[in-house]
Amino acid sequence: MGAIRRYGQACPLATAMDVLGERWTVLILRELLLGPKRFTEILGRMPSIGPNRLTDRLRTLHTTGVVSKAEPTSEYALTEFGEGLRTPIIGLGLWGLGLMSDGFDTSTARPDMVALCMTAAVDPARLAALALECDVDAGERFSLTVADGALQVRSGPSPAPSPSTIACDAGTFIALSLGSETPSAAVTSGRLATGGDIAAVSRLFETFADTARRHSAVQSASMPI
Numbered sequence: 001m002g003a004i005r006r007y008g009q010a011c012p013l014a015t016a017m018d019v020l021g022e023r024w025t026v027l028i029l030r031e032l033l034l035g036p037k038r039f040t041e042i043l044g045r046m047p048s049i050g051p052n053r054l055t056d057r058l059r060t061l062h063t064t065g066v067v068s069k070a071e072p073t074s075e076y077a078l079t080e081f082g083e084g085l086r087t088p089i090i091g092l093g094l095w096g097l098g099l100m101s102d103g104f105d106t107s108t109a110r111p112d113m114v115a116l117c118m119t120a121a122v123d124p125a126r127l128a129a130l131a132l133e134c135d136v137d138a139g140e141r142f143s144l145t146v147a148d149g150a151l152q153v154r155s156g157p158s159p160a161p162s163p164s165t166i167a168c169d170a171g172t173f174i175a176l177s178l179g180s181e182t183p184s185a186a187v188t189s190g191r192l193a194t195g196g197d198i199a200a201v202s203r204l205f206e207t208f209a210d211t212a213r214r215h216s217a218v219q220s221a222s223m224p225i
Contacts, residue, residue, distance in 0.1 A: 019064050020085075024049045025057050029082070029089055032067060033116060034142065034155040036077035041155075090120045097121075098215050100178065106171035112142040114177050115153045118208050121215065124149035126207045132200045133160040139170035146204065164196025179209030 005022070007014040020026055024046065031042050043054055058076060061067040066082040069075070078085070094117045115136075132146040135158040143158035144151065144166075166173070172191045175181035183202045186192035194201050 019060065019066065022057065022060070024053065025061070026089060026092070028054070028057055028061065029066070029078070029085055030093070030113065030116075031155075032076060032078050032082070033086055033089065034112060034153060036070065036073075036075040037155065038073070038075050042076065087120065090117055093117045094121050094215065097178075097212065100174075104171075104174065106169070106174075109170035109174050110140065111136070111138040111170045111173035111177070112140045112153060112155065114174050115142065115144060115151075115208075118177065118211060119151045119153055121211045122151055122207055123211070126210075127151060130200055130203055130207075132164060132197060132204060133158055134164040134166055134196070134201060134204075135160075136166045136173070138166065138168050138173040144204070146200075162196070164198070164201055165194060166201060167193040176205045177208040178212045 006018045009015075020029075027046055027049075028042060031037055031045055039051075039054065039058070042058075043049065043051060046054075049057075058067065058069075061082070062069060062076075065079055066085070067076050068079050070077065093113060097114065097117050127146050128149040130146050132144065134144040136142050136144060141155070141157055143154050143156065143160075143163070145154075145158075146152075168176075168186065168191055172181065172186055176183060176186060176192070181191075183192060183194070183205050187194065
């Protein structure tokens with residue numbers, strides 16, 4: 001792999017894109033927004049990148065101080081500098097969420113990423129009265145934590161001793177989050193199983209759905225007639 005291709009402009013945005021503009025780079029960072037991961041874990045979530053290109057991209061991100069590599073676990077993680085990309089990357093994903101309202105390919109669906117977008121989109125006031133620790137199995141295994149009006153999403157099972165649970169396929173989780181399916185209907189059809197604080201899980205999905213509808217309405221209003 002060659003050196004970084006630069007725009008050659010003394011512009012903050014151009015300088016950022018010198019690092020982030022190569023294909024796959026933002027998607028690598030997407031994975032690390034959900035927590036530290038080993039090389040093989042990142043590769044497993046985007047196999048089309050190939051090991052050589054992933055090595056090259058991680059080397060660039062490490063050299064520029066965006067990611068660190070811990071020893072002896074060999075896990076890659078965002079540095080404090082890299083965490084500065086959380087808001088803009090999730091914001092970009094949230095923008096893309098509006099483009100999913102007309103349908104999505106369930107075979108490549110990433111429910112954890114839809115949930116990650118909600119961390120920035122959901123009104124904290126809607127979460128203020130909600131406390132939830134939830135383990136999600138929706139093709140991807142991840143956890144949802146709601147506390148003090150904030151939502152956190154992380155890869156892997158919940159560390160809580162007795163979390164609530166959500167079990168469904170990826171398409172169902174996204175449909176619930178986008179509001180095209182309701183929790184009660186999904187449970188009745190057998191597509192969704194929940195445990196623990198079922199009422200809190202339902203309220204969280206309702207909040208996700210209301211948020212998605214709001215963003216979809218903004219997109220629809222901008223479309224040409």
